[in-house]
Amino acid sequence: MVSKxxxxxxxxxxxxxxILGYGLWLDFGDAAALMYTxxxxxxxxxxxxxxxxxxxx
Numbered sequence: 001m002v003s004k005x006x007x008x009x010x011x012x013x014x015x016x017x018x019i020l021g022y023g024l025w026l027d028f029g030d031a032a033a034l035m036y037t038x039x040x041x042x043x044x045x046x047x048x049x050x051x052x053x054x055x056x057x
Contacts, residue, residue: 021040
């Protein structure tokens with residue numbers, strides 16, 4: 001989850017990903033935006049799951 005120390009960085013990353021996805025959608029259409037969104041969601045899931053495993057040790 002989002003910690004109190006890193007919420008600004010997390011917010012900037014999410015906004016940057018949203019703006020990049022919107023730019024892809026404007027240039028290349030729905031298929032490119034959906035592929036980007038799926039890849040970004042997969043990457044964020046992997047990052048968040050590895051962070052939670054590290055905190056449990």
